[in-house]
Amino acid sequence: GNGAVQAMDASYILQYVVGLITEFPIEAGREITSPEASIEVQHENNELIFTTTGNLFGCDIAINTQSITIGEPIFVDTEMMFVSNTENGVYKLSFCRTMISENNELFRLPITTDLDEIIVNLVINTKNAEKTILLAPTNADNDDINSITQLIGNYPNPFSTTTTISFNLNNKNTANAEIEIFNLKGQLVKSFAIANGETSVEWNASNQPSGIYFYKMKTDDEGSKYTSVKKMIILK
Secondary structure (H helix, E strand, O other): OOOOOOOHHHHHHHHHHHHOOOOOOOHHOOOOOOOOOEEEEEEEEEEEEEEEEOOOOEEEEEEEOOOEEOOOOOOOOOOOEEEEEEEEEEEEEEEEEEOOOOEEEEEEEEEEEOEEEEEEEEEOOOOOEEEEEOOOOOOOHHHHHHOOOOOEEEEEEEEEOOEEEEEEOHHHOOOOEEOOOOOOOOOOOEEEEEEOOOOEEEOOOOOOOOOEEEEEEOOOOOOEEEEEEEEEEEEO
C-alpha cells in the first residue's frame, strides 16, 4: 500500500499461493493493518543476533558495509525464505514466511569490523525501525576476539564469478592453516594457504560450472586444531 516492494508483500503472496488468504489486503480498497512485531539485535562472538517478539511475517534489513565484512546469515527458522545482496555499499537482507515464527531467535549474521557501533535499518512487517548496536569491546574482550579461530562465511553467495571467504585466525593456528574448496563430487578444485593477519581470500571461479560447492577451513597445530565446512553456490 506504500508503493514499495517489501518482505511483507512476499509473505502475502506466499499466504495467497498456499490458500491461507483468498485476496490481498489492498483489494477492495481495505485499509492495511500491519501486524505488531519487534526485533532486537545483539552483538556476541562476532555475530549479530536477531530476535523477535510479536507477529512477524516479513522484514527488510539494510546495513552500510563500509569497514564491515558480512558473512552468510544463519537462520534458526528453516522455513524462513530469504534473499540477500550488497549494492552501492549497502548490505540488504529480506526474509518472510507464511505463518508467524515460533522462534524468538530469527538468525545470526557473522560480521568482522573494527567499528565501535553498527546501525541497522529495518522494515518490520511494514514499520520502519533503526537499531544502533554498540560493538566497542573491553581490552579483555579484544583479547578473546583475537584468540578465536573461525570460518565466518563467503559473500556474495550465490555468486557467478568471484566470492570473498572471510575468517578469523589466531596466533596459535598459523601453521598448516588452509582453506580448501570442493565440488559436489568431493573433488578438490582450489586451496589457499592462509596465515595470521589475513582475514579473507577471494576465489575466482570463472572456470568452474554452476553448482553447489563446499569450502573447508582447517588448521593442524597440535593442541589447537580447527575444522569448519560451509556451503556456497555458483549460478551462471
